[in-house]
Amino acid sequence: MRPFLSIKWRLTAGYLLVVLTIIALLGFYLENHTEKQYIKRLQRNLTTEAYAVGTAITLSDGSIDNLVKQLSKDLGCRITVIEPSGLVAADSSENPKEMESHSKRPEIIGALDTGQGFTIRHSDTLDMDMMYVSVLIKDNDRSLVVRIAEPLSEVDAAKSAIRTTFGIAALAALLLAAAVGLKLASGVVSPVVSLTTTARRIARGDFGLNVGVPSGAKDEVTELGLTLNSLGAELRRAVRQLREDKRKMETVFEKTDDGLIILDNEGRIETINPAAAKMLAVDAASAVGRTIIEATLNHEFAELIGRVLRTQSPATLEIAFPSPSEKTIHVYVTSLGQPEELDGAVVVMHDVTAARRVDDMRRDFVANVSHELRTPLASIRAMAETIMLRGKSNPEAAEQFAQSIVSEIDRLVRLSDDLLEIAKTEVQQRPIHKEEVRIAEVAADATAKIQPVADQKSVSLVLDIDPELVIQADKDAIWQILVNLVDNAVNYTSGGGEVKVSTVVQDGFISVSVADTGIGIPAADIPRIFERFYRVDKARSRASGGTGLGLSIVKHLVEAHGGKISVVSEVNNGSTFTFTIPRS
Numbered sequence: 159m160r161p162f163l164s165i166k167w168r169l170t171a172g173y174l175l176v177v178l179t180i181i182a183l184l185g186f187y188l189e190n191h192t193e194k195q196y197i198k199r200l201q202r203n204l205t206t207e208a209y210a211v212g213t214a215i216t217l218s219d220g221s222i223d224n225l226v227k228q229l230s231k232d233l234g235c236r237i238t239v240i241e242p243s244g245l246v247a248a249d250s251s252e253n254p255k256e257m258e259s260h261s262k263r264p265e266i267i268g269a270l271d272t273g274q275g276f277t278i279r280h281s282d283t284l285d286m287d288m289m290y291v292s293v294l295i296k297d298n299d300r301s302l303v304v305r306i307a308e309p310l311s312e313v314d315a316a317k318s319a320i321r322t323t324f325g326i327a328a329l330a331a332l333l334l335a336a337a338v339g340l341k342l343a344s345g346v347v348s349p350v351v352s353l354t355t356t357a358r359r360i361a362r363g364d365f366g367l368n369v370g371v372p373s374g375a376k377d378e379v380t381e382l383g384l385t386l387n388s389l390g391a392e393l394r395r396a397v398r399q400l401r402e403d404k405r406k407m408e409t410v411f412e413k414t415d416d417g418l419i420i421l422d423n424e425g426r427i428e429t430i431n432p433a434a435a436k437m438l439a440v441d442a443a444s445a446v447g448r449t450i451i452e453a454t455l456n457h458e459f460a461e462l463i464g465r466v467l468r469t470q471s472p473a474t475l476e477i478a479f480p481s482p483s484e485k486t487i488h489v490y491v492t493s494l495g496q497p498e499e500l501d502g503a504v505v506v507m508h509d510v511t512a513a514r515r516v517d518d519m520r521r522d523f524v525a526n527v528s529h530e531l532r533t534p535l536a537s538i539r540a541m542a543e544t545i546m547l548r549g550k551s552n553p554e555a556a557e558q559f560a561q562s563i564v565s566e567i568d569r570l571v572r573l574s575d576d577l578l579e580i581a582k583t584e585v586q587q588r589p590i591h592k593e594e595v596r597i598a599e600v601a602a603d604a605t606a607k608i609q610p611v612a613d614q615k616s617v618s619l620v621l622d623i624d625p626e627l628v629i630q631a632d633k634d635a636i637w638q639i640l641v642n643l644v645d646n647a648v649n650y651t652s653g654g655g656e657v658k659v660s661t662v663v664q665d666g667f668i669s670v671s672v673a674d675t676g677i678g679i680p681a682a683d684i685p686r687i688f689e690r691f692y693r694v695d696k697a698r699s700r701a702s703g704g705t706g707l708g709l710s711i712v713k714h715l716v717e718a719h720g721g722k723i724s725v726v727s728e729v730n731n732g733s734t735f736t737f738t739i740p741r742s
Contacts, residue, residue, distance in 0.1 A: 723737040
């Protein structure tokens with residue numbers, strides 16, 4: 159390949175380099191020559207003025223300070239008179255008493271040693287370079303150093319003018335050199351420039367561009383143009399397919415419910431999808447580039463990744479993540495390459511928390527139901543056997559046992575009814591028929607059912623409800639909620655206590671509270687009281703005929719209405735159950 163393009167820029171660069179070098183050298187010489195000549199001239203003038211000031215001081219009988227100020231105005235420069243000790247005797251600009259010793263200033267030292275001193279230094283006060291010239295003046299037995307200072311602003315102005323002039327000249331020369339160089343080379347290399355431009359646009363992804371190839375031409379440039387056109391067409395097809403495949407993969411990666419993580423061969427996260435970030439409770443952007451142990455602080459997960467990267471064999475594991483919320487994740491890890499390649503690994507995660515929770519609930523439910531059934535059944539069997547053995551000899555005992563059997567059977571019936579009720583509620587088979595309900599009337603009916611038990615225990619039932627308050631709800635469901643809550647409150651309140659049902663309307667919701675003055679609930683038990691079969695005081699609950707399902711049924715019925723239920727309680731100070739129902 160002929161380096162046409164290289165020749166073009168070599169010629170142009172050569173012209174530019176020669177012109178720039180000549181102009182730069184000439185400008186540097188003139189700038190330095192001007193500066194030196196001006197400094198010499200200024201030094202001579204300031205030396206002459208310094209001697210003249212010294213002569214005026216020796217001839218004057220008045221105040222040196224006033225004379226110096228007057229001479230400074232006449233000459234247009236700063237004048238300072240210094241004693242050989244370095245103390246300032248007079249100054250045209252500052253108070254000499256407040257000025258520091260000048261004994262270490264180079265121009266003062268030069269004047270004391272040779273009779274004349276000279277220096278140039280930057281003034282921080284004026285932010286410019288200053289020339290200082292000092293001469294030694296002797297008057298009888300007294301010696302003084304006269305220093306004159308003047309800014310080098312004229313030097314800077316002259317240098318700036320030279321720079322401006324040569325800058326303009328350099329720009330003009332550069333333009334001329336560039337025009338000449340480009341003119342010489344463009345005729346030779348313009349076809350190659352066109353091909354290069356097309357190739358660059360193809361490299362940037364503009365695959366729809368074709369090179370204009372002259373018909374009938376058979377030189378190297380034409381052959382290169384045809385090759386680029388063919389390459390562009392092939393790249394268009396390949397990139398179109400790659401973009402389509404990438405779009406599909408990104409959609410799957412982003413939208414899938416499974417967590418996906420791609421790791422490099424060092425176990426660092428290269429890509430993580432939103433589902434995986436949510437499962438691991440990490441920020442997807444900040445997790446990239448970190449190892450699994452850095453991102454999750456889970457050693458089991460990190461060990462699993464390390465084992466797969468070492469052995470290049472797939473592995474699976476269920477990992478429990480305790481925080482921020484307890485989760486169980488099924489993790490599958492496999493290598494992306496062969497053992498000798500070590501390309502990294504891919505992690506596929508499934509959140510099996512709900513499935514494991516359902517399994518645990520199913521086991522607990524079966525165990526609880528079995529336990530709840532075993533106790534009354536064992537009692538029925540024992541009492542039945544007693545009747546069989548001793549019923550004829552002791553009819554009164556047989557009658558008592560028969561009544562107990564009926565009581566236990568009633569308890570089993572209540573248990574079965576509650577189980578059916580909670581089963582319907584949980585699977586949403588119980589329909590919620592909303593209608594206009596006066597909450598005061600429903601509360602009155604519910605408390606009336608519990609009133610005999612409350613009277614027997616000397617517990618007061620109090621209703622504090624607006625009789626005109628109306629909500630849209632299932633009347634039977636609200637009645638069942640209140641019956642369960644009031645019944646529980648009465649059962650756990652000692653004689654002389656009080657159970658109060660009240661309402662509050664706020665933000666489109668009605669809050670119904672059932673408060674008692676009973677034994678209260680320990681703080682450790684409050685999070686679990688709405689679980690099925692959970693009892694705080696198991697012996698007392700069974701003795702009262704409770705099934706352990708009432709609060710669970712209440713929770714499901716409240717949530718079926720779109721509300722929430724909560725409890726506030728303190729041991730020996732009573733409990734308050736509050737549920738909210740939307741008014742419409």
